[in-house]
Amino acid sequence: MTRYPNMEQVTGDFYTQNFEKGAREGSLILNMGPQHPSTHGVLRIILELDGEYILRCDPVLGYLHRMHEKMGESKTYRGFIPNMGRVDYGCPLPWNWAFVGAVEKLAGIEVPERAEYIRVITTEMNRITSHLLWWGAYILDLGAFTPIMYAFDEREWLLDLLQTPTGSRLTYSSFRVGGVGHDIDDKFIEGLKAFIPYFRSRLPMYKDLVTDNIILRKRVEDIGPMPLDMCRRYGATGPVIRGSGLAYDIRRAEPYGIYDRFDFEIPTQDTCCCMGRYKVRLAEFEQSLRILEQAVDQIPDGPIIMDKAPKPSWKPPKGEVYFAVEGARGKTSVYLVSDGTKSPYRVKLRAPGFSNLSLFAEAAQGTLLADAVAILGSLDLIIPEIDR
Amino acid sequence: MNAIRKNVIQPIIDLWSLIVGLKVTGKYFCQRHVTVHYPRKIIPAELTDTFAGHIELIPSAKDPTIPKCISCMMCATNCPSNCIKVLKQKAPKVSPEQEKEWAEAEARGEKVKRPKAPKNPAKFSYDYSLCSLCGTCIENCPVSSLRFSHDIYIVATDRKELTMDLLARLARQAEAQAGKPADRAPGVLEQAAEAGQEASAKEA
Amino acid sequence: MMDKLFAGVRIRCLEKADYDKTGQKWSVFLAPNTLLKAVARLNDDGWFLEDVCAVDSVEGFLVLYHFDHWQKSGRLSLKVLVPHDDPRVPSISGMYQGALWHERETHDFHGIVFEGHPNLIPLLLPAEADFHPLVKDAKSRLPLKDLMVLGEVVSCEESIQALFPEEAEEAAAEQGGEEAEAEAES
Numbered sequence A: 001m002t003r004y005p006n007m008e009q010v011t012g013d014f015y016t017q018n019f020e021k022g023a024r025e026g027s028l029i030l031n032m033g034p035q036h037p038s039t040h041g042v043l044r045i046i047l048e049l050d051g052e053y054i055l056r057c058d059p060v061l062g063y064l065h066r067m068h069e070k071m072g073e074s075k076t077y078r079g080f081i082p083n084m085g086r087v088d089y090g091c092p093l094p095w096n097w098a099f100v101g102a103v104e105k106l107a108g109i110e111v112p113e114r115a116e117y118i119r120v121i122t123t124e125m126n127r128i129t130s131h132l133l134w135w136g137a138y139i140l141d142l143g144a145f146t147p148i149m150y151a152f153d154e155r156e157w158l159l160d161l162l163q164t165p166t167g168s169r170l171t172y173s174s175f176r177v178g179g180v181g182h183d184i185d186d187k188f189i190e191g192l193k194a195f196i197p198y199f200r201s202r203l204p205m206y207k208d209l210v211t212d213n214i215i216l217r218k219r220v221e222d223i224g225p226m227p228l229d230m231c232r233r234y235g236a237t238g239p240v241i242r243g244s245g246l247a248y249d250i251r252r253a254e255p256y257g258i259y260d261r262f263d264f265e266i267p268t269q270d271t272c273c274c275m276g277r278y279k280v281r282l283a284e285f286e287q288s289l290r291i292l293e294q295a296v297d298q299i300p301d302g303p304i305i306m307d308k309a310p311k312p313s314w315k316p317p318k319g320e321v322y323f324a325v326e327g328a329r330g331k332t333s334v335y336l337v338s339d340g341t342k343s344p345y346r347v348k349l350r351a352p353g354f355s356n357l358s359l360f361a362e363a364a365q366g367t368l369l370a371d372a373v374a375i376l377g378s379l380d381l382i383i384p385e386i387d388r
Numbered sequence B: 001m002n003a004i005r006k007n008v009i010q011p012i013i014d015l016w017s018l019i020v021g022l023k024v025t026g027k028y029f030c031q032r033h034v035t036v037h038y039p040r041k042i043i044p045a046e047l048t049d050t051f052a053g054h055i056e057l058i059p060s061a062k063d064p065t066i067p068k069c070i071s072c073m074m075c076a077t078n079c080p081s082n083c084i085k086v087l088k089q090k091a092p093k094v095s096p097e098q099e100k101e102w103a104e105a106e107a108r109g110e111k112v113k114r115p116k117a118p119k120n121p122a123k124f125s126y127d128y129s130l131c132s133l134c135g136t137c138i139e140n141c142p143v144s145s146l147r148f149s150h151d152i153y154i155v156a157t158d159r160k161e162l163t164m165d166l167l168a169r170l171a172r173q174a175e176a177q178a179g180k181p182a183d184r185a186p187g188v189l190e191q192a193a194e195a196g197q198e199a200s201a202k203e204a
Numbered sequence C: 001m002m003d004k005l006f007a008g009v010r011i012r013c014l015e016k017a018d019y020d021k022t023g024q025k026w027s028v029f030l031a032p033n034t035l036l037k038a039v040a041r042l043n044d045d046g047w048f049l050e051d052v053c054a055v056d057s058v059e060g061f062l063v064l065y066h067f068d069h070w071q072k073s074g075r076l077s078l079k080v081l082v083p084h085d086d087p088r089v090p091s092i093s094g095m096y097q098g099a100l101w102h103e104r105e106t107h108d109f110h111g112i113v114f115e116g117h118p119n120l121i122p123l124l125l126p127a128e129a130d131f132h133p134l135v136k137d138a139k140s141r142l143p144l145k146d147l148m149v150l151g152e153v154v155s156c157e158e159s160i161q162a163l164f165p166e167e168a169e170e171a172a173a174e175q176g177g178e179e180a181e182a183e184a185e186s
């Protein structure tokens, strides 16, 4: 210790100091992040290491905190929708849906059929793009560079298509209270119809290139077990819980929109390890494609937004409402309290990643540092969503 | 037996998985490449046509340099990010004699037609750096005078450059269209150059 | 079913909420000192925690715990009303470790103290932040009756009922009024 002449400079910040209090004699405290590539940008994890093994760890959040909940209290209902596009850049449409769904539930608004179908189609496409991004980035975390290129090939195609109903490539905010903002055209449908078989034909390639690869398997199989009870205590949802063997999906458990019309399965894996979560997400590609196929076949003509859709100065009735949807990362929900004025009284955003990440500290205890990276990636973290 | 399986057969299977992966890589290595090498190549226009970039004004049917806009301020008041500023035109100056004449005429009980301010805006400035591209302004414009542009190539080295004068932009577009009718709006580089000139002129 | 689940726990108010309107099936008002007992029942019954949050109102902070169940469909919210000057509730993080972060977040945003929380330091706000952004000023606070309605009441204490005076009639009148307004607008 005396090697450092100026001790003040190496004492660490508040969080490090707080963490150090419980440190064991002779262990090493290490800060991973907030600029570490495998913590996806701005997550910081303080680790206490004994050699390569993790004794204890504590994620530090807030580097991307924007206080969306406070913004919600000062914006109109229409004006808050763009925020939903920014909460989770990977999969913003479920967030859109959670918010407009909550408002619609509160005000008892019916959405036209065609809009419902457009919502399903765009959301499922968004789920695929989100999983593709995760897939590429996860393999990248584990040290393989090429797969993200393959993932982005498909992802770009989908983004090109998604540009028609949303207008953007990343931060979609195309849902409106009472419908959607943009219609889809025949060209879009044709493009989607061409994409579905193409993507299907690429999935075996994914398996050959990555899933069966022995290096990947050694890195993720039996790593990071998350038994169901642990998931329950932490409130984990989405692929994390399905990778632990429970077929829990909001689209089935608490159907919203028109999801009860589609025939799809909820893939599960009961290995509880990183490989389980990995395989669940890959299997969800196929299920999303199935939903897309049915939706494009069934989509009716008609209006895309209700008559007399709410104006920016619209006021919903008073009351509280909780609305949950299945995002790419799990249960995405919005709790809204309205006081009958133009802007919400309280908006609470329940981010699935938040609960999923809180599980990490327990799951990573006693593992190797390199395995912790595998566990972290398998949770599919999007930091802006966790920090909100 | 088990030992053989574990130490000989399994490693061979494992190795084989790597070769399968290499085959995939090899196959795609020989295929055409899918990335677009910007700026030597750009993506086809049909892909940018669905992109919703910054907002722009739609010209009226009569005059391509004048927007349909009637300066009603709906867009500016409803924008959640406060990025639009519309300045209404003032009524034309009236000379005192004229004013007097009208007042007399009115006193006589005649109907006087005083000149009204033109409806189209005097200034329409827009700050792209604040805009969240939510489309509220477009949805709420009573005369459909706004739309998203398809400009995906916009670049700026300074935040100030992102504050655009949409009327000037409309005039530029009209000019470009008059010059070469078949062409699209002015190219990226020309626009950037123009913007730069404007900015430096302002500073000077 | 809820009566059985909470048998022996002193509940201030148990109501069946309107799922189609509020997205919740049950809502339960509790006193801070019975919270842990009720949560323990939920834990034994296999419920999982969705989130913890708070709403600022005239009567105090309403701390909300949303629970859901994997097999039984239904959302249950526990509501604990704590005064502004001494907002304390026991931490449920002993049973539901997921609450560790939710409680830290609620502490950040509303300044609610979760007693027994092992590590109640700022989570999303910077460590030096000495404000609670979601606490409203006295002027913009609204009474609870303006924010939520009681559904079908199963049992209720006077003190909670008093917060929602003649809720049924008033709500009906209000709704009628609003519809008329909406019609007038259109």
Ligand code: SF4
Residues within 6 Å of the ligand: B055, B075, B078, B079, B080, B081, B082, B083, B084, B130, B131, B132, B133, B134, B135, B136, B137, B138
């Ligand atoms: S798109 Fe939205 S943020 Fe942008 S100028 Fe229009 S109203 Fe404002």
Ligand code: SF4
Residues within 6 Å of the ligand: B068, B069, B070, B071, B072, B073, B074, B075, B076, B086, B137, B140, B141, B142, B143, B144, B145, B146
């Ligand atoms: S809403 Fe339309 S008409 Fe009104 S000021 Fe804006 S652009 Fe002009």
